[in-house]
Amino acid sequence: xxxxxxxxxxxxxxxxxxxxxxxxxxxxxxxxxxxxxxxxxxxxxxxxxxxxxxxxxxxxxxxxxxxxxxxxxxxxxxxxxxxxxxxxxxxxxxxxxxxxxxxxxxxxxxxxxxxxxxxxxxxxxxxxxxxxxxxxxxxxxxxxxxxxxxxxxxxxxxxxxxxxxxxxxxxxxxxxxxxxxxxxxxxxxxxxxxxxxxxxxxxxxxxxxxxxxxxxxxxxxxxxxxxxxxxxxxxxxxxxxxxxxxxxxxxxxxxxxxxxxxxxxxxxxxxxxxxxxxxxxxxxxxxxxxxxxxxxxxxxxxxxxxxxxxxxxxxxxxxxxxxxxxxxxxxxxxxxxxxxxxxxxxxxxxxxxxxxxxxxxxxxxxxxxxxx
Amino acid sequence: xxxxxxxxxxxxxxxxxxxxxxxxxxxxxxxxxxxxxxxxxxxxxxxxxxxxxxxxxxxxxxxxxxxxxxxxxxxxxxxxxxxxxxxxxxxxxxxxxxxxxxxxxxxxxxxxxxxxxxxxxxxxxxxxxxxxxxxxxxxxxxxxxxxxxxxxxxxxxxxxxxxxxxxxxxxxxxxxxxxxxxxxxxxxxxxxxxxxxxxxxxxxxxxxxxxxxxxxxxxxxxxxxxxxxxxxxxxxxxxxxxxxxxxxxxxxxxxxxxxxxxxxxxxxxxxxxxxxxxxxxxxxxxxxxxxxxxxxxxxxxxxxxxxxxxxxxxxxxxxxxxxxxxxxxxxxxxxxxxxxxxxxxxxxxxxxxxxxxxxxxxxxxxxxxxxx
DNA sequence: AGTTCTGATGTAATCGATTACATGGCAACA
DNA sequence: TGTTGCCATGTAATCGATTACATCAGAACT
Numbered sequence: 078x079x080x081x082x083x084x085x086x087x088x089x090x091x092x093x094x095x096x097x098x099x100x101x102x103x104x105x106x107x108x109x110x111x112x113x114x115x116x117x118x119x120x121x122x123x124x125x126x127x128x129x130x131x132x133x134x135x136x137x138x139x140x141x142x143x144x145x146x147x148x149x150x151x152x153x154x155x156x157x158x159x160x161x162x163x164x165x166x167x168x169x170x171x172x173x174x175x176x177x178x179x180x181x182x183x184x185x186x187x188x189x190x191x192x193x194x195x196x197x198x199x200x201x202x203x204x205x206x207x208x209x210x211x212x213x214x215x216x217x218x219x220x221x222x223x224x225x226x227x228x229x230x231x232x233x234x235x236x237x238x239x240x241x242x243x244x245x246x247x248x249x250x251x252x253x254x255x256x257x258x259x260x261x262x263x264x265x266x267x268x269x270x271x272x273x274x275x276x277x278x279x280x281x282x283x284x285x286x287x288x289x290x291x292x293x294x295x296x297x298x299x300x301x302x303x304x305x306x307x308x309x310x311x312x313x314x315x316x317x318x319x320x321x322x323x324x325x326x327x328x329x330x331x332x333x334x335x336x337x338x339x340x341x342x343x344x345x346x347x348x349x350x351x352x353x354x355x356x357x358x359x360x361x362x363x364x365x366x367x368x369x370x371x372x373x374x375x376x377x378x379x380x381x382x383x384x385x386x387x388x389x390x391x392x393x394x395x396x397x398x399x400x401x402x403x404x405x406x407x408x409x410x411x412x413x414x415x416x417x418x419x420x421x422x423x424x425x426x427x428x429x430x431x432x433x434x435x436x437x438x439x440x441x442x443x444x445x446x447x448x449x
Numbered sequence: 450x451x452x453x454x455x456x457x458x459x460x461x462x463x464x465x466x467x468x469x470x471x472x473x474x475x476x477x478x479x480x481x482x483x484x485x486x487x488x489x490x491x492x493x494x495x496x497x498x499x500x501x502x503x504x505x506x507x508x509x510x511x512x513x514x515x516x517x518x519x520x521x522x523x524x525x526x527x528x529x530x531x532x533x534x535x536x537x538x539x540x541x542x543x544x545x546x547x548x549x550x551x552x553x554x555x556x557x558x559x560x561x562x563x564x565x566x567x568x569x570x571x572x573x574x575x576x577x578x579x580x581x582x583x584x585x586x587x588x589x590x591x592x593x594x595x596x597x598x599x600x601x602x603x604x605x606x607x608x609x610x611x612x613x614x615x616x617x618x619x620x621x622x623x624x625x626x627x628x629x630x631x632x633x634x635x636x637x638x639x640x641x642x643x644x645x646x647x648x649x650x651x652x653x654x655x656x657x658x659x660x661x662x663x664x665x666x667x668x669x670x671x672x673x674x675x676x677x678x679x680x681x682x683x684x685x686x687x688x689x690x691x692x693x694x695x696x697x698x699x700x701x702x703x704x705x706x707x708x709x710x711x712x713x714x715x716x717x718x719x720x721x722x723x724x725x726x727x728x729x730x731x732x733x734x735x736x737x738x739x740x741x742x743x744x745x746x747x748x749x750x751x752x753x754x755x756x757x758x759x760x761x762x763x764x765x766x767x768x769x770x771x772x773x774x775x776x777x778x779x780x781x782x783x784x785x786x787x788x789x790x791x792x793x794x795x796x797x798x799x800x801x802x803x804x805x806x807x808x809x810x811x812x813x814x815x816x817x818x819x820x821x
Numbered sequence: 822a823g824t825t826c827t828g829a830t831g832t833a834a835t836c837g838a839t840t841a842c843a844t845g846g847c848a849a850c851a
Numbered sequence: 852t853g854t855t856g857c858c859a860t861g862t863a864a865t866c867g868a869t870t871a872c873a874t875c876a877g878a879a880c881t
Contacts, residue, residue: 099836099837099838100837100838100839101837109860109861110860110861110862111837111838111839111861111862112839112840112860112861112862112863113859113860113861114838115838115839115840116839116840116859116860119839123858123859124859124860125858125859125860128859128860140580142577142580142581143581143837143838144522144581144582144836144837144838145581145582145583145838146518146519146521146522146527146582146836146837146838147518147522147836147837147838147839147866148837148838148839149518149521149838149866150516150518150519150522150836150837150838150839150865150866150867150868151837151838151839151840151865151866152838152839152840152866153866155518157561164547165543165546165547165550166543166544166546166547166764167543168540168543168747170543171537171538171539171540171542171543172538174537174538174562174564175536175537175538175564178537178562178564179564179566182571182574187561187578187583188561188562189529189559189560189561189562190546190550190560190561190562191550192546192547192550192551194551199554202554205514206559208512208514209514209515209516209517210516210517210518211517211559320747320748320750320751324751346747349748349751350751352751352753353751353753353755356753375540375692375718376692376721376748378692379692379696379721379722379724379725380753381724381725381728381752381753383725392538471866471867471868472867472868472869473867473868481830481831482830482831482832483831483867483868483869484830484831484832484833484869484870485829485830485831486868487868487869487870488829488830488869488870491869495828495829496829496830497828497829497830500829500830515867515868516866516867516868517868518866518867518868519836519866519867519868519869520867520868520869521836521868522835522836522837522838522866522867522868522869523835523836523867523868523869523870524836524868524869524870525836822881823880823881824879824880824881825878825879825880825881826877826878826879826880827876827877827878827879828875828876828877828878829874829875829876829877830873830874830875830876831872831873831874831875832871832872832873832874833870833871833872833873834869834870834871834872835868835869835870835871836867836868836869837866838865838866839864839865839866840863840864840865841862841863841864841865842861842862842863842864843860843861843862843863844859844860844861844862845858845859845860845861846857846858846859846860847856847857847858847859848855848856848857848858849854849855849856849857850853850854850855850856851852851853851854851855
């Protein structure tokens, strides 16, 4: 009764309208049973070469594609993977997604994206979605398991399907984790700044309670300690990884009478926003203040000045997470934790502090113009 | 035999493991038939209040979620929408996706993303995917319909499911188009540059054959004509919307002996890459060359100098496309073409050319620091 | 009081693929 | 030559929800 698509009649001209080429049609044309058709596709070695050839020919002739709903109903598999992330419009995720999509595609899986958007309602929806068996597995980028529809008390997320945590480790859950060593990376950057002579290094944080943030903050403190510098709470500025929060942090700094000589922002977005604010206020980067970022997003290299930062292998992170999940889905063993390497990318936004200009600053800096 | 998830036994402790709460279980508990349960959910007005209450209670108690495969098999609906785009890692798309996801979610639809990545193989895969009835509809951001598995001769993409073209119109197809007026926007920016006194305005193009590119290029030419300026092919630089191509265009300009006084880049990415290259070569923006972009991505406002550009309502574009598609899916009528408004965003990267400094340049510029 | 209509509910067919089990033919064996 | 076993194939049950059709009770008629 609501059969009116954009085109009108369900059938016209020669072709019988892509709908309704069933396995039966193929079976009839190939003069075999439906079981043989199914087997010819799922386990070719179990049918005779002749039958297989006839089946394949019939499939080619009819353009048969198995009905996924029927297949899924019977076999309890969906060949779909859910990717849960906190904010789809965040630049940081797009390349990760791409990596995930690539690997999943290769393995024959589709990708469903859920942008949680901080909404518990959405979270509940996707929890139900998952529980309903709509996906075979999930990759979680949001740093926590979502609450189940019921029995949400003790163990979180007993979905029963394979899960993989990407970027944000989930401490309580016994699932594979793909991540970078945030702590070591943050410590490394802090020590790098200190090694250039900076004694007052500010830190622009991520959102509180965020696991990445906790790790990076620990790394920052570690780096200070390793460099023999005291930790000063006044140098910790609140951020949330967004450009806007970087600008706010910048305004905070501009308003101060005494400023740190270097600022370590835990995302490139914040670093870029912060630099913008400093520059607008007449401060120079890196001459007056050095600024470092985290992530190495595309825009880091073309920021003005080009941003010194920590490269995360984003695409590879996505690919790895997808590969691990596919392993799980196909019953293969998989490592419980994979840590990918980060890399300190030295560009122009960091230099030794002004008052000790003696040291040759630029020897470590890479070429700023590097057309990928 | 491959029943070994990460947890081990399929059943443990009290809870009967989220699997296998069927409509029958609910029916038995509520002491009604499966038909009544189904009706209580699909058309509540068709069951008595008491029965409905008992059913809802039983559902709450069991945590029942309808099996989507079964539902889909019977009703021929998937409640899934495919979003096809050329490059998932492109910043420009992320906010559009967010808009799409929001609306789809509200309407109870899921979103499957297909990153074509320029691969015909992938395209064929998703065409088959679509034909297989795996989604109820699709939003196409890639500017063309994908080839069908068979009968790909005459009409392209006779998928039979509702389609919506977003951003890149698809001339040959009779499907709703959601877009901006690229031509008018490009013409407007060109005229804006001309009105400031620029007589030599370069144009950095998108990829050839791209429909956006064609429209914007026409707009550029129109704008020149409307301003009484001649069209000079030497001022057209090849780009492909990426940062890297913007940098290449910048190098081209830097190498020239006589340079245009303004450059209109048809994406913000290119504009930012180009500015970076100019600045590195010692040229000043906007004093030596004005640079304008297109899109108004997040980073445009924090570029140095802040980028004058054309704002596309990206989230709204996504939302609108999704809303139109949902209308189609639910049998409601929908407009054939929707054009959303763009907006000229005046920032600091554009100013009158050097040699006619007399005019007051800055009166039209908006505040550069605007923490969203 | 008898008939008709309406609204709530139940029974069972159905969607299309997978797969356990059954069957039949042929080779390998004693 | 008779028996055993394997391989290719077919038959039919199955997955879980939707829905056409049947049924039945009670209200509203004549």
